[in-house]
Amino acid sequence: MTIKINPARLWNDIIESGKIGATEKGGLCRLALSEEDRRVREWFVEACRAEGCEVRFDELGNLFARRAGHRTDLHPIAIGSHLDSQPTGGKFDGILGVLAGLEVVRTFNEHGIKTEHPIEIIDWTNEEGARFAPAMQGSGVFAGVLDKETILSCQDREGRVFGEELERIGFRGDDACGDHPLDSYFELHIEQGPILEAEEKVIGVVGGVQGMRWYDITLKGRASHAGTTPMKMRRDASVAAAEIIVAVNRLAQEIGEGALTTTGVIEAYPNSRNVVPSRVFMTADLRHTRVDALDRMEERLKEVVAAICLQHQVSETLDRLWDSPPVQFDVECVDAVREAAKRGHHPLREITSGAGHDAVHVSRVAPTAMIFIPCKDGISHNEIESATPEHVGAGASVLLEAVLERDHHGS
Numbered sequence: 001m002t003i004k005i006n007p008a009r010l011w012n013d014i015i016e017s018g019k020i021g022a023t024e025k026g027g028l029c030r031l032a033l034s035e036e037d038r039r040v041r042e043w044f045v046e047a048c049r050a051e052g053c054e055v056r057f058d059e060l061g062n063l064f065a066r067r068a069g070h071r072t073d074l075h076p077i078a079i080g081s082h083l084d085s086q087p088t089g090g091k092f093d094g095i096l097g098v099l100a101g102l103e104v105v106r107t108f109n110e111h112g113i114k115t116e117h118p119i120e121i122i123d124w125t126n127e128e129g130a131r132f133a134p135a136m137q138g139s140g141v142f143a144g145v146l147d148k149e150t151i152l153s154c155q156d157r158e159g160r161v162f163g164e165e166l167e168r169i170g171f172r173g174d175d176a177c178g179d180h181p182l183d184s185y186f187e188l189h190i191e192q193g194p195i196l197e198a199e200e201k202v203i204g205v206v207g208g209v210q211g212m213r214w215y216d217i218t219l220k221g222r223a224s225h226a227g228t229t230p231m232k233m234r235r236d237a238s239v240a241a242a243e244i245i246v247a248v249n250r251l252a253q254e255i256g257e258g259a260l261t262t263t264g265v266i267e268a269y270p271n272s273r274n275v276v277p278s279r280v281f282m283t284a285d286l287r288h289t290r291v292d293a294l295d296r297m298e299e300r301l302k303e304v305v306a307a308i309c310l311q312h313q314v315s316e317t318l319d320r321l322w323d324s325p326p327v328q329f330d331v332e333c334v335d336a337v338r339e340a341a342k343r344g345h346h347p348l349r350e351i352t353s354g355a356g357h358d359a360v361h362v363s364r365v366a367p368t369a370m371i372f373i374p375c376k377d378g379i380s381h382n383e384i385e386s387a388t389p390e391h392v393g394a395g396a397s398v399l400l401e402a403v404l405e406r407d408h409h410g411s
């Protein structure tokens with residue numbers, strides 16, 4: 001017997017829950033630990049209890065809704081994502097992964113399917129990082145990547161404290177965060193990029209998440225009069241910066257497929273039209289799926305910056321301030337997703353996530369995989385973010401099949 005999720009029911013959940021924190025343009029403003037977050041959590045808890053799930057939350061407010069399995073000695077197969085949003089976010093980012101978990105549980109109930117493992121639906125606290133930085137806090141503490149006390153005491157821009165806000169909305173639990181073993185973890189998410197849509201694929205089989213390194217670059221030249229300093233005698237920091245921007249862009253071509261390079265910030269000083277700039281602050285963002293490629297990119301970045309600065313008689317400092325290594329998801333879990341997509345005859349594509357997700361952290365403590373579906377024009381973190389009911393349904397079907405596969409054959 002093949003059992004099928006109910007796409008209309010899932011779509012209805014997205015629309016219904018999307019009324020909590022709805023914005024005029026059809027999106028969401030549901031910041032972590034806000035009143036809207038409290039309301040959507042209450043909505044979700046009620047929906048899960050109505051399906052017979054036991055709901056718990058830990059000291060970071062991560063929510064776990066458990067459907068019992070045949071065996072009590074096995075850890076749960078988890079399905080999750082996040083219910084919070086950006087201030088002008090969409091109805092799908094994160095929400096889809098949590099509500100698809102609910103739909104999987106409903107489908108099991110409807111068909112009287114009892115899995116061997118317990119199934120858990122997880123809502124991770126503050127994935128977006130819009131109100132409290134950094135992002136992915138609940139899953140980060142869960143996986144031991146972020147420090148619990150630091151997160152509980154962090155403040156939003158109005159000075160309100162994370163731990164107190166969590167308490168206020170009634171979701172500060174007693175369970176120790178992270179003291180909660182998982183058999184495996186599956187996260188369904190919109191791609192948040194344009195690739196699947198452009199290639200008319202329905203399912204992205206996510207092999208991992210690319211690595212990322214951030215650099216601060218400061219160039220020091222010499223301020224001088226724009227009308228009296230001969231060109232040959234200048235030490236112009238902005239000319240060096242301009243060449244570095246181009247060089248950073250070319251670095252991606254040089255390294256080839258998979259490399260992404262960006263200069264997102266450039267600030268010239270004194271920023272006066274008739275002064276040769278004495279100083280420039282700029283950034284570089286380098287991304288790749290492989291550490292060896294990132295190492296090579298870093299080496300080349302240092303070389304080109306040094307060479308350009310030497311030529312313009314400008315001194316430079318280059319600091320790496322963040323290094324997020326690439327993540328490879330679990331081979332068996334990724335296989336389960338791929339096989340599920342094939343069985344469902346969905347056009348699929350292997351893909352690497354360009355954005356961070358709770359799954360990045362969770363993959364450190366449990367075998368993990370992600371499923372992507374297309375989003376309209378590749379746009380997200382925007383109120384116009386959109387996905388089709390058909391793709392949402394396909395994603396949830398693949399999720400259900402992958403979970404069953406894991407339940408039958410997983411370790």
Ligand SMILES: [Zn+2]
Binds near residue numbers: 094
């Ligand atoms: Zn998300």
